[in-house]
Amino acid sequence: MTHTQDGAVSAQPEPSGAPKPTFSTLGLIPELLRAVADQGYTEPTPIQVKAIPLILQHRDVMGAAQTGTGKTAGFMLPLLQFLAPQASTSPSPARHPIRVLVLTPTRELAAQVEESARTYSKYIPLRTAVVYGGVDISPQMKQLHAGVEILVATPGRLLDHLHQKSVNLSRVEFLVLDEADRMLDMGFIPDIKRILSVLPSQRQNLLFSATFPDEVRRLAKELLRSPVTIEVAPRNAPADLVTHQVHLVPLLKKRSLLVRLIRSRDMRQVLIFVRMKRDANRLARQLQQDGVVAKEIHSDRTQAERMQALEDFKQGKVPVLVATDIAARGLDIEELPFVINFELPHTPEDYVHRIGRTGRAGLPGEAISLVSPDEVKFLEDIERMLKRKLPQAPVPDSLADSRHPQRPRETRREREPRRPPARAPHPPRTQPAAQPSPSGFDFSKPYEPSSPKPEPAAAPPTHGRHHRPTAALLGGGPVKREK
Ligand SMILES: Nc1ncnc2c1ncn2[C@@H]1O[C@H](COP(=O)(O)OP(=O)(O)OP(=O)(O)O)[C@@H](O)[C@H]1O
Numbered sequence: 001m002t003h004t005q006d007g008a009v010s011a012q013p014e015p016s017g018a019p020k021p022t023f024s025t026l027g028l029i030p031e032l033l034r035a036v037a038d039q040g041y042t043e044p045t046p047i048q049v050k051a052i053p054l055i056l057q058h059r060d061v062m063g064a065a066q067t068g069t070g071k072t073a074g075f076m077l078p079l080l081q082f083l084a085p086q087a088s089t090s091p092s093p094a095r096h097p098i099r100v101l102v103l104t105p106t107r108e109l110a111a112q113v114e115e116s117a118r119t120y121s122k123y124i125p126l127r128t129a130v131v132y133g134g135v136d137i138s139p140q141m142k143q144l145h146a147g148v149e150i151l152v153a154t155p156g157r158l159l160d161h162l163h164q165k166s167v168n169l170s171r172v173e174f175l176v177l178d179e180a181d182r183m184l185d186m187g188f189i190p191d192i193k194r195i196l197s198v199l200p201s202q203r204q205n206l207l208f209s210a211t212f213p214d215e216v217r218r219l220a221k222e223l224l225r226s227p228v229t230i231e232v233a234p235r236n237a238p239a240d241l242v243t244h245q246v247h248l249v250p251l252l253k254k255r256s257l258l259v260r261l262i263r264s265r266d267m268r269q270v271l272i273f274v275r276m277k278r279d280a281n282r283l284a285r286q287l288q289q290d291g292v293v294a295k296e297i298h299s300d301r302t303q304a305e306r307m308q309a310l311e312d313f314k315q316g317k318v319p320v321l322v323a324t325d326i327a328a329r330g331l332d333i334e335e336l337p338f339v340i341n342f343e344l345p346h347t348p349e350d351y352v353h354r355i356g357r358t359g360r361a362g363l364p365g366e367a368i369s370l371v372s373p374d375e376v377k378f379l380e381d382i383e384r385m386l387k388r389k390l391p392q393a394p395v396p397d398s399l400a401d402s403r404h405p406q407r408p409r410e411t412r413r414e415r416e417p418r419r420p421p422a423r424a425p426h427p428p429r430t431q432p433a434a435q436p437s438p439s440g441f442d443f444s445k446p447y448e449p450s451s452p453k454p455e456p457a458a459a460p461p462t463h464g465r466h467h468r469p470t471a472a473l474l475g476g477g478p479v480k481r482e483k
């Protein structure tokens with residue numbers, strides 16, 4: 001591992017001949033080794049190899065690694081190791097102060113990260129809790145009152161708890177911003193600032209994401225103390241195991257093409273992204289009319305509906321989930337084979353996250369984008385960020401449009417290299433296919449203390465890659481977020 005001047009750790013492969021790192025050589029305690037073995041993890045992923053030792057050395061870390069490469073365990077395992085010596089079965093709340101705080105941009109991701117914390121800490125008597133908006137606050141209050149060491153939260157609901165004095169963050173030693181670039185954009189920054197203001201200043205800070213736009217990198221330096229930057233792949237790189245494909249298609253023919261793709265490819269589990277909530281509703285309804293079983297997930301649905309839609313999709317009960325960007329970040333849907341962008345995102349980083357719902361944990365995936373003429377500029381933004389053209393697939397004549405000429409085809413179909421997983425494959429994952437997945441996203445609204453409320457409206461689209469709003473950490477900006 002090489003540290004550059006500004007503390008960056010390069011992603012050089014281990015020198016050949018050096019023994020392969022294992023979870024044990026990374027210095028993890030037996031309780032954690034047992035827990036990861038139970039998960040079928042045979043070896044640490046590259047981000048885990050780099051992050052775990054640095055975190056164990058109490059360094060602040062900004063960790064960038066592709067989607068689906070195990071960042072969660074990369075930060076959670078060393079933190080659990082720090083907590084282990086004082087873990088206690090005592091019923092006294094005083095013995096269970098909040099020491100780890102993890103913030104995430106969506107409720108579904110918060111729930112998932114808390115589940116990971118529980119999974120990895122199964123052999124250590126630690127307590128975990130998750131708090132997010134859209135559900136009754138009282139059970140959360142009770143749980144916090146009883147004491148938990150690890151709290152995973154969305155910022156809005158955490159602020160509600162602070163306002164109601166139902167949470168005490170004065171003993172927090174470790175702060176994690178998962179999907180850190182999202183957490184540090186304008187939508188969240190005012191909430192994050194409020195939360196930071198009640199945390200002890202002596203703490204270890206960890207930022208993780210698959211994408212770190214330059215402005216976030218700069219901002220992160222205000223938050224981190226002599227940070228180490230870890231990069232496992234070129235900046236903002238998409239997952240290795242995803243095959244990309246673009247169909248240039250007139251807007252009005254997208255729906256027919258979508259149905260044709262779902263049928264002809266026998267897609268039994270596909271996550272479809274649109275930009276707006278109302279479009280998610282409409283498309284799901286239209287697909288139903290076309291005889292395709294579909295549900296939608298976005299921030300105007302109740303939390304119970306959101307969770308149900310995601311769960312039904314994960315379990316394969318619903319093959320098609322139409323989602324806004326609420327589902328773009330962090331969600332781990334086991335073996336999801338397909339992601340379709342029915343509309344392109346307006347920020348190229350969002351493309352990386354959306355398509356990163358497939359091609360995870362060493363399994364391949366396909367990302368298909370339906371691009372209408374008015375979206376070509378967003379495609380170009382994405383290609384500029386990825387530093388390559390995405391391969392274009394032909395559209396059947398009946399769906400093509402002479403006014404929307406196909407771009408020159410690649411001479412050879414561009415396929416991502418089917419490399420071995422960036423990490424050990426899961427235990428027996430038989431066949432990568434057929435089942436469904438999740439949805440939507442947003443952050444809007446200034447902070448107002450409240451009890452459960454419907455979610456804020458989706459973030460307005462930003463145009464072009466340089467427009468991801470990022471506020472100065474100490475300066476603030478318009479607030480849009482999810483609780
Ligand atoms: N060492 C490992 N070996 C095998 N599987 C692993 C390992 N570490 C994590 N995984 C699995 O890989 C999957 C992806 O992990 P995780 O959700 O942490 O990815 P991520 O890097 O946070 O992705 P994203 O950027 O989308 O949030 C999970 O199903 C997790 O259980």
Ligand SMILES: [Mg+2]
Pocket residue numbers: 071072178330
């Ligand atoms: Mg993640």
